[in-house]
Amino acid sequence: MKKTRLIATAALALSITLPAAAQMSVEDQIKARQGAYQFMAWNMSKIKAQAVDGDIAYNADQMKAAANAIAAVANSGMGALFSPESSLDKADDTRLKPEFFEQPEKAREVGMNFGREANKLQAVAAEGDKAALARQFAAVGKTCKACHDNFRAK
Amino acid sequence: MKKTRLIATAALALSITLPAAAQMSVEDQIKARQGAYQFMAWNMSKIKAQAVDGDIAYNADQMKAAANAIAAVANSGMGALFSPESSLDKADDTRLKPEFFEQPEKAREVGMNFGREANKLQAVAAEGDKAALARQFAAVGKTCKACHDNFRAK
Numbered sequence: 001m002k003k004t005r006l007i008a009t010a011a012l013a014l015s016i017t018l019p020a021a022a023q024m025s026v027e028d029q030i031k032a033r034q035g036a037y038q039f040m041a042w043n044m045s046k047i048k049a050q051a052v053d054g055d056i057a058y059n060a061d062q063m064k065a066a067a068n069a070i071a072a073v074a075n076s077g078m079g080a081l082f083s084p085e086s087s088l089d090k091a092d093d094t095r096l097k098p099e100f101f102e103q104p105e106k107a108r109e110v111g112m113n114f115g116r117e118a119n120k121l122q123a124v125a126a127e128g129d130k131a132a133l134a135r136q137f138a139a140v141g142k143t144c145k146a147c148h149d150n151f152r153a154k
Numbered sequence: 155m156k157k158t159r160l161i162a163t164a165a166l167a168l169s170i171t172l173p174a175a176a177q178m179s180v181e182d183q184i185k186a187r188q189g190a191y192q193f194m195a196w197n198m199s200k201i202k203a204q205a206v207d208g209d210i211a212y213n214a215d216q217m218k219a220a221a222n223a224i225a226a227v228a229n230s231g232m233g234a235l236f237s238p239e240s241s242l243d244k245a246d247d248t249r250l251k252p253e254f255f256e257q258p259e260k261a262r263e264v265g266m267n268f269g270r271e272a273n274k275l276q277a278v279a280a281e282g283d284k285a286a287l288a289r290q291f292a293a294v295g296k297t298c299k300a301c302h303d304n305f306r307a308k
Contacts, residue, residue: 068226068229072225
């Protein structure tokens with residue numbers, strides 16, 4: 001019962017209900033969430049290169065597509081991929097700390113902050129303003145870091 | 155020159171230009187594209203479970219989010235992650251056949267079909283009709299299979 005409540009709280013943190021998790025192995029949960037983060041990191045790197053560092057010429061359409069991808073990850077219901085059996089003390093190939101389940105309020109806050117800022121990123125990218133996108137990129141990055149600092153092992 | 159043209163054609167197949175690839179190692183390209191496919195597969199599995207198999211109760215909002223995620227992958231410019239050095243004869247940890255670069259017209263066709271059907275999936279999911287979503291899921295699946303059959307090793 002307690003575990004179920006913790007999952008539900010963590011799930012809520014990422015704005016989802018729990019459809020698929022029950023049917024997925026812990027290994028598949030870990031693979032799917034790492035895939036999502038990998039895909040998101042690639043899209044973040046595109047925004048960094050074009051809107052922040054200027055290594056690559058700014059292309060508003062590519063920035064829009066990248067921000068859409070990041071928002072799609074944020075809105076995809078990833079909470080379903082975090083069962084308490086999937087933390088690093090119980091599963092392999094993950095850096096997820098058990099604290100994610102032990103601090104459900106914090107996990108909820110971190111997840112909701114990420115969702116809010118990622119959706120704002122999508123809206124800002126649609127406007128096409130490079131400087132505004134760079135600012136919002138930083139805001140999203142802060143929410144990524146908050147989760148890493150709290151819930152991801154080094 | 156020939157290689158450049160082949161990359162450009164394959165890139166076009168996935169409706170993108172080539173910003174990031176030049177700066178990414180082959181290993182990073184492979185990791186990013188596998189992450190994207192993993193994330194997409196998870197979202198496809200949600201649609202399968204709810205709209206096709208009926209294993210899980212149909213939830214229109216979740217279906218919309220899943221289809222958005224799949225379309226975001228399709229529109230993310232993944233062609234940038236396919237350099238000719240990243241096929242299985244030259245790189246590790248990939249099943250990408252060199253045929254992907256040797257048959258640029260076919261690669262282009264396969265990529266464009268996927269993009270078109272994934273975007274249609276997003277539109278159909280937004281309508282909320284379960285049977286229509288199941289039909290469009292099958293159409294997307296056919297385009298996935300076409301790429302696997304042609305360009306992915308067993």
